[in-house]
Amino acid sequence: MADRRALHELFLAACAQHGDRCAVVDDGTQITYREFAARVRERADRLARSLSPREQRVALYASNSADYLVSYYALLAGGRLPFLVDAQFGATELHGIVGSCGVRVFLTDKPHAFPLPGTATPVAGSLLTLMRPAPVAAPPVPVPVPAPTTATCRFTSGTTGAPKCLEFSAAAVHSAARNWMTGTGLEPDDRVLCMAAFTNGLAFNTSLLATFLAGAELHVYRGLPTSSGVIRALRGARATRLVAFPLVYRVLAEAPDPDPEAFAHLRRAISAAATLPPEHRAAFESRYGVRIADYYGIAETGPCTYERDPDRTAGLGTALPGVALRIVERETGEPEVLVRTESMASRYLNVPGGLEARIDEDGFYRTGDRGHLDDGRLFVSGRLDGPLNLAGRKVDPTEIERVLTGLDGVHDAVVFADHDAQGGTVLHAVLSGPRDPGRAEVIDACRVHLAPYKVPGRVTHLPAIPRSSAGKVRLTELKELVRTA
Protein backbone atom coordinates (compact mmCIF):
# COMPACT_ATOMS: atom_id res chain seq x y z
CA MET A 1 0.00 0.00 0.00
CA ALA A 2 1.52 3.28 -1.10
CA ASP A 3 2.17 5.88 1.58
CA ARG A 4 0.14 8.91 0.52
CA ARG A 5 1.61 11.36 3.02
CA ALA A 6 3.12 14.60 1.75
CA LEU A 7 6.91 14.88 1.81
CA HIS A 8 6.96 17.34 4.69
CA GLU A 9 4.71 15.02 6.69
CA LEU A 10 7.11 12.14 6.11
CA PHE A 11 10.02 14.37 7.05
CA LEU A 12 8.39 15.73 10.22
CA ALA A 13 7.30 12.22 11.24
CA ALA A 14 10.93 11.10 10.92
CA CYS A 15 12.02 14.08 13.04
CA ALA A 16 9.45 13.17 15.70
CA GLN A 17 10.59 9.56 15.66
CA HIS A 18 14.31 10.32 15.94
CA GLY A 19 13.99 13.32 18.32
CA ASP A 20 17.31 14.00 19.98
CA ARG A 21 19.46 12.06 17.54
CA CYS A 22 21.78 14.16 15.42
CA ALA A 23 20.30 14.82 11.97
CA VAL A 24 22.67 17.24 10.24
CA VAL A 25 26.20 18.46 10.88
CA ASP A 26 27.28 21.56 8.99
CA ASP A 27 30.42 23.59 9.57
CA GLY A 28 30.89 21.94 12.98
CA THR A 29 27.34 22.64 14.16
CA GLN A 30 25.11 19.69 15.04
CA ILE A 31 21.37 19.87 14.58
CA THR A 32 19.15 17.26 16.19
CA TYR A 33 16.02 15.98 14.53
CA ARG A 34 13.94 17.90 17.08
CA GLU A 35 15.81 21.16 16.29
CA PHE A 36 15.62 20.43 12.57
CA ALA A 37 11.81 20.17 12.69
CA ALA A 38 11.54 23.35 14.76
CA ARG A 39 13.72 25.25 12.30
CA VAL A 40 11.66 24.00 9.38
CA ARG A 41 8.40 25.12 11.02
CA GLU A 42 9.85 28.52 11.90
CA ARG A 43 11.25 28.99 8.38
CA ALA A 44 7.90 28.01 6.87
CA ASP A 45 6.22 30.73 8.95
CA ARG A 46 8.77 33.34 7.89
CA LEU A 47 8.51 32.38 4.23
CA ALA A 48 4.73 32.54 4.44
CA ARG A 49 5.09 36.18 5.49
CA SER A 50 7.66 36.96 2.75
CA LEU A 51 6.05 35.17 -0.19
CA SER A 52 2.77 36.14 -1.78
CA PRO A 53 0.12 33.46 -2.23
CA ARG A 54 0.78 33.69 -5.98
CA GLU A 55 4.43 32.74 -5.48
CA GLN A 56 3.83 29.00 -5.26
CA ARG A 57 6.89 28.05 -7.30
CA VAL A 58 10.12 28.85 -5.46
CA ALA A 59 13.58 27.97 -6.73
CA LEU A 60 16.39 26.99 -4.37
CA TYR A 61 19.59 28.29 -5.96
CA ALA A 62 22.29 27.76 -3.37
CA SER A 63 25.22 25.63 -2.33
CA ASN A 64 24.87 22.78 0.15
CA SER A 65 24.19 23.82 3.73
CA ALA A 66 21.91 22.98 6.63
CA ASP A 67 20.09 26.20 5.79
CA TYR A 68 19.37 24.78 2.34
CA LEU A 69 17.77 21.67 3.85
CA VAL A 70 15.72 23.73 6.31
CA SER A 71 14.49 25.92 3.45
CA TYR A 72 13.63 22.95 1.23
CA TYR A 73 11.48 21.24 3.84
CA ALA A 74 10.01 24.62 4.90
CA LEU A 75 8.87 25.28 1.33
CA LEU A 76 7.20 21.87 1.30
CA ALA A 77 5.63 22.46 4.71
CA GLY A 78 4.32 25.81 3.49
CA GLY A 79 2.61 24.24 0.51
CA ARG A 80 5.05 25.69 -2.04
CA LEU A 81 6.60 23.80 -4.93
CA PRO A 82 10.43 23.79 -4.60
CA PHE A 83 12.53 23.86 -7.78
CA LEU A 84 16.06 22.67 -7.00
CA VAL A 85 18.33 24.65 -9.31
CA ASP A 86 22.04 23.90 -9.83
CA ALA A 87 23.99 26.65 -8.04
CA GLN A 88 26.36 26.77 -11.00
CA PHE A 89 23.70 27.73 -13.54
CA GLY A 90 24.30 31.04 -15.30
CA ALA A 91 22.08 33.74 -16.72
CA THR A 92 20.85 31.78 -19.73
CA GLU A 93 19.80 28.77 -17.68
CA LEU A 94 18.07 30.90 -15.03
CA HIS A 95 16.36 33.02 -17.65
CA GLY A 96 15.13 29.82 -19.28
CA ILE A 97 13.79 28.52 -15.98
CA VAL A 98 11.96 31.79 -15.31
CA GLY A 99 10.44 31.83 -18.77
CA SER A 100 9.60 28.18 -19.31
CA CYS A 101 8.70 27.08 -15.79
CA GLY A 102 6.98 30.16 -14.42
CA VAL A 103 9.41 30.48 -11.50
CA ARG A 104 9.41 34.09 -10.34
CA VAL A 105 11.27 33.86 -7.03
CA PHE A 106 14.58 32.30 -6.01
CA LEU A 107 16.08 31.55 -2.61
CA THR A 108 19.81 32.10 -2.99
CA ASP A 109 22.98 32.32 -0.92
CA LYS A 110 24.58 34.57 -3.54
CA PRO A 111 22.29 37.62 -3.82
CA HIS A 112 25.21 39.85 -4.86
CA ALA A 113 26.27 37.46 -7.62
CA PHE A 114 22.78 36.48 -8.78
CA PRO A 115 23.02 36.25 -12.59
CA LEU A 116 19.75 38.08 -13.31
CA PRO A 117 18.81 41.65 -12.34
CA GLY A 118 16.16 41.76 -9.66
CA THR A 119 15.21 42.73 -6.14
CA ALA A 120 16.55 41.07 -3.00
CA THR A 121 14.63 40.44 0.23
CA PRO A 122 16.54 38.88 3.13
CA VAL A 123 14.87 36.05 5.00
CA ALA A 124 15.18 36.61 8.74
CA GLY A 125 17.09 33.84 10.49
CA SER A 126 18.44 32.44 7.23
CA LEU A 127 21.59 32.76 5.16
CA LEU A 128 19.38 32.72 2.09
CA THR A 129 17.81 35.71 0.36
CA LEU A 130 14.70 35.90 -1.77
CA MET A 131 15.53 37.17 -5.25
CA ARG A 132 12.80 38.25 -7.61
CA PRO A 133 14.17 38.67 -11.15
CA ALA A 134 12.92 41.72 -12.98
CA PRO A 135 10.23 40.87 -15.55
CA VAL A 136 11.52 40.74 -19.11
CA ALA A 137 9.43 41.97 -22.00
CA ALA A 138 8.74 38.91 -24.10
CA PRO A 139 5.97 37.52 -26.25
CA PRO A 140 3.29 36.01 -24.01
CA VAL A 141 3.89 32.31 -23.62
CA PRO A 142 1.50 30.09 -21.69
CA VAL A 143 3.13 29.09 -18.42
CA PRO A 144 2.84 25.34 -17.93
CA VAL A 145 1.00 24.11 -14.88
CA PRO A 146 2.67 21.39 -12.80
CA ALA A 147 0.71 18.21 -12.17
CA PRO A 148 -1.33 18.35 -8.95
CA THR A 149 0.79 15.54 -7.49
CA THR A 150 4.14 17.25 -8.16
CA ALA A 151 6.05 17.84 -4.92
CA THR A 152 9.57 18.73 -6.12
CA CYS A 153 11.10 19.81 -9.42
CA ARG A 154 14.69 19.17 -10.44
CA PHE A 155 16.56 19.85 -13.67
CA THR A 156 18.56 18.09 -16.32
CA SER A 157 20.32 19.50 -19.34
CA GLY A 158 17.99 20.73 -22.07
CA THR A 159 18.30 21.55 -25.74
CA THR A 160 16.45 24.83 -25.96
CA GLY A 161 18.42 27.09 -23.64
CA ALA A 162 16.31 26.12 -20.65
CA PRO A 163 17.24 23.08 -18.57
CA LYS A 164 14.55 20.41 -18.71
CA CYS A 165 12.40 20.53 -15.57
CA LEU A 166 11.56 17.14 -14.08
CA GLU A 167 8.40 16.87 -11.99
CA PHE A 168 8.52 14.37 -9.13
CA SER A 169 5.55 13.35 -7.03
CA ALA A 170 5.86 12.86 -3.28
CA ALA A 171 5.39 9.14 -3.88
CA ALA A 172 8.33 9.09 -6.31
CA VAL A 173 10.66 10.99 -3.95
CA HIS A 174 9.57 8.80 -1.04
CA SER A 175 10.06 5.61 -3.06
CA ALA A 176 13.57 6.66 -4.06
CA ALA A 177 14.48 7.32 -0.43
CA ARG A 178 12.83 4.22 0.97
CA ASN A 179 14.22 1.89 -1.68
CA TRP A 180 17.71 3.30 -1.28
CA MET A 181 17.49 2.98 2.50
CA THR A 182 16.31 -0.63 2.43
CA GLY A 183 18.28 -1.66 -0.64
CA THR A 184 21.61 -0.47 0.72
CA GLY A 185 21.07 -1.13 4.41
CA LEU A 186 21.15 2.46 5.62
CA GLU A 187 20.98 2.31 9.43
CA PRO A 188 20.33 4.81 12.24
CA ASP A 189 23.99 4.68 13.28
CA ASP A 190 25.18 5.68 9.80
CA ARG A 191 27.00 8.98 9.33
CA VAL A 192 26.74 9.99 5.69
CA LEU A 193 29.26 12.33 4.10
CA CYS A 194 27.86 13.46 0.78
CA MET A 195 30.07 15.20 -1.78
CA ALA A 196 27.42 15.89 -4.42
CA ALA A 197 25.29 19.01 -4.68
CA PHE A 198 21.82 18.51 -3.19
CA THR A 199 20.35 19.34 -6.60
CA ASN A 200 22.09 16.30 -8.09
CA GLY A 201 20.23 13.00 -8.06
CA LEU A 202 23.22 11.32 -6.44
CA ALA A 203 22.74 13.47 -3.34
CA PHE A 204 19.00 14.03 -3.54
CA ASN A 205 18.11 10.35 -3.73
CA THR A 206 20.78 8.84 -1.47
CA SER A 207 21.49 11.42 1.20
CA LEU A 208 18.48 13.60 2.00
CA LEU A 209 15.14 11.97 2.82
CA ALA A 210 16.74 8.49 2.84
CA THR A 211 19.11 9.58 5.62
CA PHE A 212 16.34 11.22 7.61
CA LEU A 213 13.92 8.31 7.30
CA ALA A 214 16.66 6.07 8.66
CA GLY A 215 17.42 8.43 11.55
CA ALA A 216 21.04 8.69 10.43
CA GLU A 217 23.36 11.74 10.29
CA LEU A 218 24.01 13.81 7.18
CA HIS A 219 27.34 15.65 7.14
CA VAL A 220 27.44 18.62 4.80
CA TYR A 221 30.61 19.16 2.78
CA ARG A 222 31.46 22.63 1.50
CA GLY A 223 33.88 23.59 -1.22
CA LEU A 224 35.86 21.67 -3.78
CA PRO A 225 36.55 18.02 -2.96
CA THR A 226 40.30 18.08 -2.59
CA SER A 227 41.96 15.10 -0.91
CA SER A 228 42.90 17.10 2.20
CA GLY A 229 39.39 18.53 2.46
CA VAL A 230 37.64 15.19 2.07
CA ILE A 231 40.01 13.45 4.48
CA ARG A 232 39.47 16.21 7.05
CA ALA A 233 35.71 15.86 6.64
CA LEU A 234 35.82 12.06 6.92
CA ARG A 235 37.85 12.31 10.10
CA GLY A 236 35.60 14.98 11.60
CA ALA A 237 32.42 13.10 10.75
CA ARG A 238 33.75 9.63 11.57
CA ALA A 239 31.80 8.91 8.43
CA THR A 240 30.42 5.42 7.83
CA ARG A 241 29.26 6.24 4.28
CA LEU A 242 30.90 8.32 1.61
CA VAL A 243 28.75 9.29 -1.38
CA ALA A 244 30.92 10.70 -4.16
CA PHE A 245 31.78 10.96 -7.82
CA PRO A 246 34.68 8.93 -9.28
CA LEU A 247 36.84 12.07 -9.25
CA VAL A 248 36.82 12.06 -5.45
CA TYR A 249 38.06 8.47 -5.31
CA ARG A 250 40.83 9.34 -7.74
CA VAL A 251 42.11 12.28 -5.67
CA LEU A 252 41.87 10.19 -2.49
CA ALA A 253 43.78 7.35 -4.17
CA GLU A 254 46.53 9.82 -5.11
CA ALA A 255 46.43 11.92 -1.91
CA PRO A 256 49.84 13.18 -0.78
CA ASP A 257 48.79 12.83 2.88
CA PRO A 258 46.43 9.82 2.95
CA ASP A 259 45.76 9.47 6.74
CA PRO A 260 44.13 5.99 6.77
CA GLU A 261 42.80 6.69 10.30
CA ALA A 262 40.24 9.04 8.76
CA PHE A 263 38.73 6.01 7.04
CA ALA A 264 38.54 3.88 10.18
CA HIS A 265 34.73 4.05 10.46
CA LEU A 266 33.96 3.99 6.74
CA ARG A 267 31.84 0.96 5.82
CA ARG A 268 30.57 1.97 2.38
CA ALA A 269 32.10 4.14 -0.30
CA ILE A 270 29.54 4.75 -3.03
CA SER A 271 30.54 5.85 -6.51
CA ALA A 272 28.14 6.98 -9.21
CA ALA A 273 27.38 9.11 -12.23
CA ALA A 274 30.46 8.25 -14.28
CA THR A 275 32.84 5.36 -14.84
CA LEU A 276 35.41 4.79 -12.12
CA PRO A 277 38.64 3.66 -13.81
CA PRO A 278 39.73 0.26 -12.41
CA GLU A 279 43.19 1.56 -11.48
CA HIS A 280 41.68 4.30 -9.30
CA ARG A 281 39.33 1.81 -7.66
CA ALA A 282 42.17 -0.61 -6.95
CA ALA A 283 44.44 2.14 -5.60
CA PHE A 284 41.73 3.50 -3.29
CA GLU A 285 40.66 0.10 -1.99
CA SER A 286 44.20 -1.05 -1.37
CA ARG A 287 45.22 2.18 0.32
CA TYR A 288 42.27 2.50 2.68
CA GLY A 289 40.89 -1.03 2.93
CA VAL A 290 37.39 0.15 1.97
CA ARG A 291 35.50 -1.32 -0.97
CA ILE A 292 33.83 1.02 -3.44
CA ALA A 293 30.25 0.08 -4.32
CA ASP A 294 28.87 1.30 -7.63
CA TYR A 295 25.49 2.91 -7.95
CA TYR A 296 23.62 3.61 -11.18
CA GLY A 297 20.92 6.22 -11.24
CA ILE A 298 19.35 8.51 -13.80
CA ALA A 299 17.87 11.96 -13.35
CA GLU A 300 14.55 10.87 -14.85
CA THR A 301 14.20 7.60 -12.93
CA GLY A 302 16.08 7.96 -9.66
CA PRO A 303 18.22 5.16 -8.20
CA CYS A 304 18.37 1.99 -10.28
CA THR A 305 21.14 -0.39 -9.20
CA TYR A 306 23.61 -0.88 -6.38
CA GLU A 307 26.43 -3.36 -5.87
CA ARG A 308 25.76 -5.31 -2.69
CA ASP A 309 28.31 -8.08 -3.26
CA PRO A 310 31.67 -7.05 -1.74
CA ASP A 311 33.53 -9.51 -3.93
CA ARG A 312 32.34 -7.94 -7.18
CA THR A 313 34.58 -5.39 -8.84
CA ALA A 314 32.89 -5.14 -12.24
CA GLY A 315 29.47 -3.94 -13.25
CA LEU A 316 27.08 -1.56 -11.54
CA GLY A 317 25.31 -3.97 -9.24
CA THR A 318 21.80 -5.36 -9.30
CA ALA A 319 18.39 -3.70 -9.27
CA LEU A 320 17.32 -1.87 -6.14
CA PRO A 321 13.85 -2.61 -4.70
CA GLY A 322 11.11 -1.28 -6.96
CA VAL A 323 13.35 -1.30 -10.03
CA ALA A 324 13.09 -3.42 -13.20
CA LEU A 325 15.82 -3.53 -15.85
CA ARG A 326 15.55 -4.55 -19.48
CA ILE A 327 17.93 -4.56 -22.42
CA VAL A 328 16.40 -3.80 -25.80
CA GLU A 329 18.21 -3.96 -29.10
CA ARG A 330 17.83 -0.86 -31.22
CA GLU A 331 17.32 -0.95 -34.98
CA THR A 332 21.06 -0.38 -35.28
CA GLY A 333 21.67 -3.58 -33.31
CA GLU A 334 23.04 -1.70 -30.31
CA PRO A 335 21.79 -2.84 -26.90
CA GLU A 336 20.13 -0.10 -24.83
CA VAL A 337 19.40 -0.14 -21.11
CA LEU A 338 15.77 0.44 -20.18
CA VAL A 339 14.60 0.94 -16.60
CA ARG A 340 11.29 1.17 -14.79
CA THR A 341 11.29 2.43 -11.22
CA GLU A 342 8.88 3.52 -8.51
CA SER A 343 10.75 6.82 -8.33
CA MET A 344 10.34 8.00 -11.92
CA ALA A 345 9.61 11.60 -12.80
CA SER A 346 6.06 12.24 -13.97
CA ARG A 347 7.06 14.40 -16.94
CA TYR A 348 9.08 17.43 -18.02
CA LEU A 349 7.20 20.57 -17.01
CA ASN A 350 8.68 22.64 -19.84
CA VAL A 351 9.05 19.99 -22.55
CA PRO A 352 5.54 18.59 -23.07
CA GLY A 353 5.64 14.98 -24.17
CA GLY A 354 9.43 14.82 -23.99
CA LEU A 355 9.62 12.29 -21.18
CA GLU A 356 6.62 10.29 -22.32
CA ALA A 357 8.31 9.84 -25.73
CA ARG A 358 11.14 7.94 -24.05
CA ILE A 359 8.88 5.57 -22.10
CA ASP A 360 7.68 2.37 -23.76
CA GLU A 361 4.28 0.74 -23.46
CA ASP A 362 5.42 -1.22 -20.39
CA GLY A 363 6.56 1.90 -18.57
CA PHE A 364 10.29 1.42 -19.19
CA TYR A 365 12.45 4.53 -19.75
CA ARG A 366 14.97 4.44 -22.61
CA THR A 367 18.16 5.62 -20.94
CA GLY A 368 20.36 6.19 -24.00
CA ASP A 369 23.02 4.05 -22.26
CA ARG A 370 24.57 1.10 -24.06
CA GLY A 371 24.75 -1.92 -21.78
CA HIS A 372 23.94 -5.49 -20.92
CA LEU A 373 22.76 -7.64 -18.03
CA ASP A 374 24.73 -10.61 -16.76
CA ASP A 375 22.90 -12.73 -14.19
CA GLY A 376 20.91 -9.64 -13.15
CA ARG A 377 23.99 -7.46 -12.85
CA LEU A 378 24.07 -4.30 -14.98
CA PHE A 379 27.03 -3.35 -17.15
CA VAL A 380 27.07 0.02 -18.97
CA SER A 381 29.63 0.65 -21.68
CA GLY A 382 28.82 4.11 -23.02
CA ARG A 383 26.21 6.46 -24.44
CA LEU A 384 24.08 5.76 -27.50
CA ASP A 385 22.51 9.19 -27.71
CA GLY A 386 21.34 12.11 -25.64
CA PRO A 387 23.39 14.30 -23.33
CA LEU A 388 27.15 13.89 -22.86
CA ASN A 389 28.35 12.65 -19.48
CA LEU A 390 30.95 15.07 -18.19
CA ALA A 391 32.40 13.62 -14.98
CA GLY A 392 28.90 12.84 -13.78
CA ARG A 393 27.12 15.90 -15.11
CA LYS A 394 24.83 15.53 -18.09
CA VAL A 395 25.41 18.20 -20.72
CA ASP A 396 23.34 18.55 -23.87
CA PRO A 397 25.68 19.97 -26.52
CA THR A 398 22.89 21.84 -28.29
CA GLU A 399 22.59 24.09 -25.24
CA ILE A 400 26.19 25.24 -25.82
CA GLU A 401 25.89 25.31 -29.59
CA ARG A 402 23.06 27.84 -29.27
CA VAL A 403 25.38 30.20 -27.41
CA LEU A 404 28.15 29.69 -29.94
CA THR A 405 26.00 30.40 -32.99
CA GLY A 406 25.01 33.63 -31.30
CA LEU A 407 28.59 34.89 -31.64
CA ASP A 408 29.32 37.42 -34.35
CA GLY A 409 30.46 35.67 -37.55
CA VAL A 410 29.73 32.14 -36.35
CA HIS A 411 27.26 30.39 -38.66
CA ASP A 412 27.57 26.81 -37.46
CA ALA A 413 28.79 25.10 -34.31
CA VAL A 414 29.13 21.59 -32.90
CA VAL A 415 30.21 20.51 -29.44
CA PHE A 416 31.42 16.97 -28.78
CA ALA A 417 33.11 15.05 -25.97
CA ASP A 418 36.86 14.96 -26.53
CA HIS A 419 39.66 13.68 -24.31
CA ASP A 420 42.34 15.66 -22.56
CA ALA A 421 45.97 14.55 -22.23
CA GLN A 422 45.09 12.48 -19.14
CA GLY A 423 42.11 10.72 -20.71
CA GLY A 424 39.53 12.92 -19.00
CA THR A 425 36.48 14.14 -20.89
CA VAL A 426 36.59 17.70 -22.20
CA LEU A 427 34.06 19.62 -24.28
CA HIS A 428 35.40 20.50 -27.71
CA ALA A 429 33.65 23.28 -29.66
CA VAL A 430 34.02 23.40 -33.42
CA LEU A 431 32.93 26.58 -35.17
CA SER A 432 32.60 27.70 -38.74
CA GLY A 433 31.74 31.00 -40.35
CA PRO A 434 33.44 34.02 -41.86
CA ARG A 435 34.99 35.08 -38.55
CA ASP A 436 37.04 33.06 -36.06
CA PRO A 437 36.25 34.51 -32.62
CA GLY A 438 39.11 32.63 -31.02
CA ARG A 439 39.19 30.53 -27.87
CA ALA A 440 39.18 33.43 -25.40
CA GLU A 441 36.02 35.01 -26.85
CA VAL A 442 34.25 31.65 -26.94
CA ILE A 443 35.10 30.98 -23.30
CA ASP A 444 34.04 34.48 -22.27
CA ALA A 445 30.68 34.13 -24.03
CA CYS A 446 29.98 30.72 -22.53
CA ARG A 447 31.01 31.83 -19.04
CA VAL A 448 28.49 34.67 -19.20
CA HIS A 449 25.59 32.49 -20.29
CA LEU A 450 26.19 28.97 -19.00
CA ALA A 451 27.22 27.01 -15.94
CA PRO A 452 31.03 26.77 -15.73
CA TYR A 453 31.06 23.03 -16.42
CA LYS A 454 29.43 23.69 -19.81
CA VAL A 455 32.28 25.93 -21.00
CA PRO A 456 34.25 24.17 -23.77
CA GLY A 457 37.91 23.57 -23.03
CA ARG A 458 38.95 23.14 -26.64
CA VAL A 459 37.92 25.35 -29.54
CA THR A 460 38.61 24.78 -33.25
CA HIS A 461 37.58 26.89 -36.22
CA LEU A 462 36.98 25.10 -39.53
CA PRO A 463 35.97 26.38 -42.96
CA ALA A 464 32.86 24.18 -42.74
CA ILE A 465 31.41 21.53 -40.45
CA PRO A 466 30.82 18.25 -42.29
CA ARG A 467 27.14 17.36 -42.27
CA SER A 468 25.00 14.80 -44.05
CA SER A 469 22.30 15.85 -46.48
CA ALA A 470 19.90 15.61 -43.54
CA GLY A 471 22.02 18.08 -41.59
CA LYS A 472 23.46 15.52 -39.17
CA VAL A 473 27.07 16.06 -38.19
CA ARG A 474 29.49 13.47 -39.60
CA LEU A 475 31.36 13.09 -36.34
CA THR A 476 34.13 10.78 -37.49
CA GLU A 477 35.02 13.13 -40.34
CA LEU A 478 34.73 16.13 -38.04
CA LYS A 479 37.15 14.62 -35.52
CA GLU A 480 39.65 13.90 -38.28
CA LEU A 481 39.40 17.49 -39.56
CA VAL A 482 39.89 18.79 -36.03
CA ARG A 483 42.88 16.53 -35.48
CA THR A 484 44.63 17.91 -38.54
CA ALA A 485 43.47 21.52 -38.18
Added chain:
Amino acid sequence: MTKDTVGTGLHEQIEHLVEVATGKVVTVADLRASGGALDRAGVNSIGYINLMEALEQRFGVVIDPEADPQYLVSIESIAQFVRAHS
Protein backbone atom coordinates in the same frame (compact mmCIF):
# COMPACT_ATOMS: atom_id res chain seq x y z
CA MET B 1 61.00 23.31 -0.46
CA THR B 2 62.77 26.55 0.45
CA LYS B 3 61.44 29.97 -0.39
CA ASP B 4 64.47 30.52 -2.63
CA THR B 5 63.44 27.56 -4.73
CA VAL B 6 59.85 28.76 -4.69
CA GLY B 7 60.98 32.16 -5.89
CA THR B 8 62.81 30.80 -8.90
CA GLY B 9 60.48 31.02 -11.86
CA LEU B 10 57.48 30.64 -9.57
CA HIS B 11 55.01 31.98 -12.13
CA GLU B 12 56.32 29.57 -14.73
CA GLN B 13 56.07 26.66 -12.29
CA ILE B 14 52.45 27.49 -11.52
CA GLU B 15 51.61 27.94 -15.20
CA HIS B 16 53.05 24.51 -15.82
CA LEU B 17 51.00 23.02 -12.98
CA VAL B 18 47.83 24.55 -14.47
CA GLU B 19 48.67 23.08 -17.85
CA VAL B 20 49.11 19.62 -16.35
CA ALA B 21 46.06 19.99 -14.05
CA THR B 22 43.83 20.65 -17.05
CA GLY B 23 45.21 17.78 -19.11
CA LYS B 24 46.88 20.35 -21.37
CA VAL B 25 43.49 21.73 -22.35
CA VAL B 26 44.59 25.10 -20.95
CA THR B 27 48.06 25.91 -22.21
CA VAL B 28 50.61 28.40 -20.96
CA ALA B 29 49.77 30.50 -24.03
CA ASP B 30 46.07 30.46 -23.05
CA LEU B 31 46.97 31.55 -19.53
CA ARG B 32 49.11 34.41 -20.77
CA ALA B 33 46.39 35.49 -23.23
CA SER B 34 43.96 35.73 -20.32
CA GLY B 35 46.40 37.79 -18.24
CA GLY B 36 46.87 34.81 -15.92
CA ALA B 37 43.17 34.65 -14.96
CA LEU B 38 42.23 30.99 -14.50
CA ASP B 39 38.50 31.27 -15.19
CA ARG B 40 39.02 33.31 -18.34
CA ALA B 41 41.61 30.82 -19.56
CA GLY B 42 38.99 28.07 -19.25
CA VAL B 43 40.05 26.19 -16.11
CA ASN B 44 37.01 24.16 -14.97
CA SER B 45 36.17 22.68 -11.58
CA ILE B 46 38.06 19.45 -12.26
CA GLY B 47 41.07 21.53 -13.29
CA TYR B 48 40.83 23.51 -10.04
CA ILE B 49 40.72 20.33 -7.97
CA ASN B 50 43.72 18.89 -9.80
CA LEU B 51 45.55 22.19 -9.41
CA MET B 52 44.92 22.31 -5.67
CA GLU B 53 46.24 18.77 -5.34
CA ALA B 54 49.31 19.70 -7.40
CA LEU B 55 50.00 22.84 -5.35
CA GLU B 56 49.92 20.77 -2.17
CA GLN B 57 52.28 18.19 -3.63
CA ARG B 58 54.65 20.73 -5.18
CA PHE B 59 54.75 23.48 -2.56
CA GLY B 60 53.06 21.93 0.48
CA VAL B 61 50.36 24.60 0.51
CA VAL B 62 46.61 24.10 0.72
CA ILE B 63 44.42 26.86 -0.63
CA ASP B 64 40.95 26.63 0.87
CA PRO B 65 38.62 28.15 -1.74
CA GLU B 66 35.97 28.64 0.95
CA ALA B 67 38.26 30.51 3.35
CA ASP B 68 40.61 32.12 0.82
CA PRO B 69 38.67 32.48 -2.42
CA GLN B 70 40.76 35.45 -3.52
CA TYR B 71 43.85 33.28 -3.99
CA LEU B 72 42.54 30.70 -6.42
CA VAL B 73 41.98 33.26 -9.13
CA SER B 74 45.12 33.89 -11.13
CA ILE B 75 48.73 32.84 -11.53
CA GLU B 76 49.77 35.95 -9.62
CA SER B 77 47.37 35.41 -6.70
CA ILE B 78 48.48 31.78 -6.37
CA ALA B 79 52.12 32.89 -6.45
CA GLN B 80 51.40 35.35 -3.65
CA PHE B 81 49.82 32.59 -1.57
CA VAL B 82 52.70 30.18 -2.21
CA ARG B 83 55.27 32.84 -1.27
CA ALA B 84 53.40 33.60 1.94
CA HIS B 85 52.77 30.02 3.05
CA SER B 86 55.56 27.76 1.82
